[in-house]
Amino acid sequence: MTEVAQHAGEQEGRTPPDTPKAPLRRLWEYARPHSGALLLGGFLSFLGGAAGLAQPLVAKLVIDALAQDQTLTRPLLLLGVLLLTGALVSALGAYVLGRTGESVVLTVRRQLLTRLLRLRVGAVDRLKPGDLVSRLTSDTTLLRSVVTNSLTNVVTGSLLLIGGVVLMAVMDAILFGVTMAVLVVVGLVMGVVLPRISRATVAGQAAVGEMGALLERLFGAFRTVKASGAERHEGERLETAAHTAWRKGVQVAAWSALSGTVAGFAVNIAFLAVLGMGGVRVAAGELEVSSLIAFLLLLFYLMEPLAMLVQAATEMQSGLAAVHRIDEVATLEREEVDAAPESPTGSNGPATVAFADVTFRYAPDAPMVHHGVTFEAPSGGLTALVGPSGAGKTTVFSLLERFYDATSGAVLLDGVDVRNWPLPALRAAIGYVEQDAPVLDGTLRQNLVMAAPQATAEEIDAVVRTARLEELVARLPDGLDSAIGHRGTTISGGERQRVAIARALLRRPRLLLMDEATSQLDAANETALKQVMLDAARETSVMVVAHRLSTVTSADRIVVMEAGRVRAVGTHAELVATDELYRDLAASQLLTAS
Numbered sequence: 188m189t190e191v192a193q194h195a196g197e198q199e200g201r202t203p204p205d206t207p208k209a210p211l212r213r214l215w216e217y218a219r220p221h222s223g224a225l226l227l228g229g230f231l232s233f234l235g236g237a238a239g240l241a242q243p244l245v246a247k248l249v250i251d252a253l254a255q256d257q258t259l260t261r262p263l264l265l266l267g268v269l270l271l272t273g274a275l276v277s278a279l280g281a282y283v284l285g286r287t288g289e290s291v292v293l294t295v296r297r298q299l300l301t302r303l304l305r306l307r308v309g310a311v312d313r314l315k316p317g318d319l320v321s322r323l324t325s326d327t328t329l330l331r332s333v334v335t336n337s338l339t340n341v342v343t344g345s346l347l348l349i350g351g352v353v354l355m356a357v358m359d360a361i362l363f364g365v366t367m368a369v370l371v372v373v374g375l376v377m378g379v380v381l382p383r384i385s386r387a388t389v390a391g392q393a394a395v396g397e398m399g400a401l402l403e404r405l406f407g408a409f410r411t412v413k414a415s416g417a418e419r420h421e422g423e424r425l426e427t428a429a430h431t432a433w434r435k436g437v438q439v440a441a442w443s444a445l446s447g448t449v450a451g452f453a454v455n456i457a458f459l460a461v462l463g464m465g466g467v468r469v470a471a472g473e474l475e476v477s478s479l480i481a482f483l484l485l486l487f488y489l490m491e492p493l494a495m496l497v498q499a500a501t502e503m504q505s506g507l508a509a510v511h512r513i514d515e516v517a518t519l520e521r522e523e524v525d526a527a528p529e530s531p532t533g534s535n536g537p538a539t540v541a542f543a544d545v546t547f548r549y550a551p552d553a554p555m556v557h558h559g560v561t562f563e564a565p566s567g568g569l570t571a572l573v574g575p576s577g578a579g580k581t582t583v584f585s586l587l588e589r590f591y592d593a594t595s596g597a598v599l600l601d602g603v604d605v606r607n608w609p610l611p612a613l614r615a616a617i618g619y620v621e622q623d624a625p626v627l628d629g630t631l632r633q634n635l636v637m638a639a640p641q642a643t644a645e646e647i648d649a650v651v652r653t654a655r656l657e658e659l660v661a662r663l664p665d666g667l668d669s670a671i672g673h674r675g676t677t678i679s680g681g682e683r684q685r686v687a688i689a690r691a692l693l694r695r696p697r698l699l700l701m702d703e704a705t706s707q708l709d710a711a712n713e714t715a716l717k718q719v720m721l722d723a724a725r726e727t728s729v730m731v732v733a734h735r736l737s738t739v740t741s742a743d744r745i746v747v748m749e750a751g752r753v754r755a756v757g758t759h760a761e762l763v764a765t766d767e768l769y770r771d772l773a774a775s776q777l778l779t780a781s
């Protein structure tokens with residue numbers, strides 16, 4: 188190990204996951220950057236509501252003026268101004284809150300998108316993409332209604348309710364006592380209902396996520412599903428998930444309806460009780476008629492904040508369930524990509540690779556895949572990795588790219604432990620062509636420049652020539668700007684491989700990793716690919732997981748792997764003479780290795 192590697196301190200490239208937080212606290216974290224606007228919107232809504240609450244008091248003035256034969260102009264004018272200002276202020280408040288709600292959702296979506304892109308490969312291995320999509324779309328949409336309505340409605344509803352209740356207490360203690368008893372009953376019912384709504388929403392959203400995951404599974408292998416006649420079976424699984432989502436949705440609807448009805452019913456009871464009790468007290472001369480009317484009006488106006496509060500509290504449960512699901516993604520382990528992109532060695536030439544007694548398992552409870560892998564690949568030339576299926580060849584590449592970290596031992600690039608490389612610098616030094624050479628939806632040009640957005644036309648032409656893609660470009664109707672279909676379905680397997688190589692080369696890698704396709708390529712494609720690889724090996728270091736005899740015979744050195752260990756290293760001629768496994772693999776054209 189080099190000095191740099193030995194003296195390197197803390198591991199780069201890994202961000203410890205956020206600790207999961209209580210959904211309400213997390214919701215507040217999302218809302219906090221917008222707290223000014225939320226406060227303004229909430230204040231305006233509150234003012235609007237307060238104007239409504241003041242109406243019974245002004246109505247009392249009107250009644251008193253009538254009773255005392257005084258002029259009605261002032262109280263009526265006051266009532267009109269109150270109505271108009273209340274409506275205007277409420278509308279403005281609703282707009283400010285709605286806008287802020289959208290902004291909060293945008294913040295959450297942006298944060299989630301950045302986090303998703305930075306997730307560690309190991310964390311994504313355990314996730315279902317369809318479920319992730321539903322968390323980003325359906326769950327964040329749920330969050331919007333919570334922030335736009337519930338959060339502020341809970342606050343304004345509570346404030347108005349408290350304000351109204353205080354006014355009632357001031358007006359008449361006995362009638363206030365009757366109202367409070369009814370409100371306590373509402374509170375108790377809500378205490379029972381809300382957790383049920385929360386549980387049903389979590390289960391319902393999980394079922395929607397499951398549907399997304401199943402759809403992604405289905406359309407990811409649509410031809411296989413058709414060819415296997417598996418439509419019915421897949422359809423049944425989707426149907427089950429859809430039905431679960433429906434069942435949970437119905438449960439939420441039932442509990443919400445119950446809570447709304449109880450709240451309405453309770454206010455009606457309070458209304459009747461106050462009317463009865465108040466009537467008796469007016470008859471006994473203990474209460475003025477105007478006070479009773481004002482009290483009843485107050486109760487009537489309190490229905491709105493109470494209904495608001497009940498609805499907001501039930502909606503809040505859905506939102507908090509969504510926050511919980513969003514938080515599950517937000518707290519997954521991420522890569523740190525903000526580190527300085529400079530290479531720790533400052534070298535620009537072809538890179539060296541070394542594995543020093545590397546052991547590795549994909550998960551703490553999974554079996555060991557590498558049992559002390561040790562080999563070195565000097566700067567430049569072609570190094571082939573061969574061995575039976577499952578020997579751990581592709582894993583060598585995953586460890587070099589730092590998709591995962593070695594369990595023990597060290598993986599070194601240019602003599603520096605990959606854990607001590609800033610991730611952007613490490614990945615900029617390496618070009619990786621996966622076995623299935625993924626091509627993304629879009630044009631050929633978009634597929635090439637995704638790895639190097641600043642690439643010039645000359646650089647693109649150069650890699651097109653190196654990857655022997657000129658013929659394809661000439662054949663496509665719009666050349667480089669032709670769409671090549673979802674997953675590159677409109678081009679051949681060999682062409683996909685060469686597009687992937689061209690993309691990797693455009694990054695000017697100091698090390699090119701290539702996982703050879705295991706499927707048979709026609710002779711022309713195979714020769715073209717081999718030539719591309721040899722051309723690249725003249726400029727940079729190339730490591731290839733080889734499944735073809737023609738590749739290994741051209742390699743400068745071959746690393747033979749078996750069951751997570753390096754069995755032998757040498758040239759084709761040396762290994763044919765000394766290694767039995769290699770001889771067998773070579774005899775079977777290495778194709779049995781796939």
Ligand SMILES: Nc1ncnc2c1ncn2[C@@H]1O[C@H](COP(=O)(O)OP(=O)(O)OP(=O)(O)O)[C@@H](O)[C@H]1O
Pocket residue numbers: 312549553556574575576577578579580581582583732780781
């Ligand atoms: N993401 C993963 N999670 C868990 N186990 C994995 C993962 N990827 C590979 N494995 C396991 O690790 C072992 C080595 O896999 P690897 O892909 O490195 O083998 P390989 O030599 O490249 O095989 P092949 O020639 O078939 O591609 C296999 O047993 C495989 O099942």
